[in-house]
Amino acid sequence: MNRPLDNTIPARELRPPADWEERAIAAVEQRLGENLLKVLSGPDMITLVISPARIVEVSETLESIDEETGFRILLDVTAVDYLAWPESHPERFAVVWHFLDRHRGRRIRVRAWVAEGQSVPTLTGRHHSANWAEREVFDMMGISFEGHPNLVRILMPDDYEGHPQRKDFPIEGPERAKHRQGELQGNKRMTSWKELHDL
Amino acid sequence: MTRRSEREEHRLDEASRWYWESVPPELDLYEESAQEDRIVVNIGPYHPAMHGVLHNIATLEGEVIVETEPHIGYLHRSFEKLGEVYSWQQFLNCTDRMNYVSAPMNNVGWLLAVEHMLGIEAPKRAQYVRTIIVEMSRIMDHLISMGILGVDMGAFTGFLWYYAEREKAYQIIEKQTGARLTTTFGRIGGLERDVPLDFVEDVRAWVKGFPQVFKDFDDVLSRNRIFIDRTLNVSPIDAETALSYGFTGPNLRAAGVDYDVRKATPYMCYPEFEFEIPTGETGDVYSRYTVRLLEMIESLKIIDQAVENIPEGPWRIEDPAISLPDKKDVYTRMESLINHFKLTMHGVPVPPGEYYHSTEAANGELGFYIVSDGGVGPYRVHVRRPCFYYYSAIDRLLIGGSISDAIACVSSLNVIAGELDC
16 A cells, blocks of 8 residues: 555654755646646645645655655545635635655645535545545535545434535534524524624 | 362263264354354443443454444534634633543643644743643543553453542642633633642642552553453554554554654644653554553653743733733723623634644644634634544454454553544
């Protein structure tokens, strides 16, 4: 599945080279070409925005980014529903992957915009950790992962309807939300910072 | 020991002979025909050794688990959804209920994520107090997980000794936060209140008394023949597989990988302290046990260094947009009253953006991924729970072992259902 592990490298002695971010971006750009849509630099780590269909290649590229080490660990897979986002955005969902290079203590974020009903290739062929994480995303957001061996619900009951983490899913559940009258169906904050500020 | 008489031996032989003769010699118990004899056993969800509400549907061949299907979600409260309607400060209460064995570690993880998003840093004194409480919680977490590992195997004594020690730590934390289990420790930008006057004294006394209990527990369990038989080479996992499953924390270190967030990407004031990262070799139950034991000693070292060097000074940021004013000022000064009202009603303005921050919790890398739209609360929170990834490997770990091995394995992974389901 992965390259053989080199356990002889102690974690603390390697520090990332100063230009590792540029090199990572260049390597991914060389592999993906136009499919690397954007690079965002945040205060915590850089974010590569890619086309969702190319995530497996990105994972491969990031793993062999240096000679000795690379982003070998898939830390986390999650998704964000941008339905209630105040500004315009390309698609409704964003799937977010976090990769870790444990030797050099660096992390990188990969993000892909996904429309409703669109599926994303699975990373289960490369990382065992993708298995349950992708199931959770499917359960909570309803984004399906192509090629996943067992894409069923994980936290909610098997016969549950709807995907609770979506923004149009009412916070108290669909049954109770029916009794709520004259209010916005969906996820509404108790107070809004901006509204209160305008008062 | 009494020796059976010859006559008795003969009778036993006679009694069992009919059975062995009735088994046809050509029957191979491991052939496919034996699959019909497989038994499906539900381990959990309400089983005392399943630590909350874990559920395994195990298929047995004889006593060997050949297949297992983990089911989770029995404690799912959807804190990630709740976070979307809560404010930044309110979500702190949700983090208490994730890993409830060491709640302050979750609290500090969340606070650091929000503080980094705000671009602020808590004062030195607050950081030292946080470090002390967090490392105490790490010890408390390891105390209970290792104590319970013994309990699940029938060794109750060590657990009680450890629990008495845990109780003392509880009292120190209760003095500081006012709660024992759901601590809601700290506030954005520092602490809720300064430490009590006898905090340093209490911690010193606790640090002084701990090694004796540690030694007692070590004596009673670490070289216990029965314990070693039950744990050594039971459900091992090699480093590469563990990494692929997303293992972090003590369970990864037991497999020989010295990854620790405190060293790899240091946060708070960990670079100022000297401590080691203990690692195991085989990743079996026994090495998970030993790694946790050694980690307690390292945490004790950190507490010792922190409590001796705890600086004086402010314990929260003096910024009215972030910290609540003193209660006595709220009752006497108009500005403070307004400030209190504004902060409580409007919350802390966190700039829009996304942020991932991870800390080394007792179980491994606890990460908070936050998306903010500039509102009173997070637009989206996702918690990277270490337990979630441990438990995803459970089918691989349990297969080939017996049910008693399964109990030891689940115990040693220290899967907390509140964190697993979140």
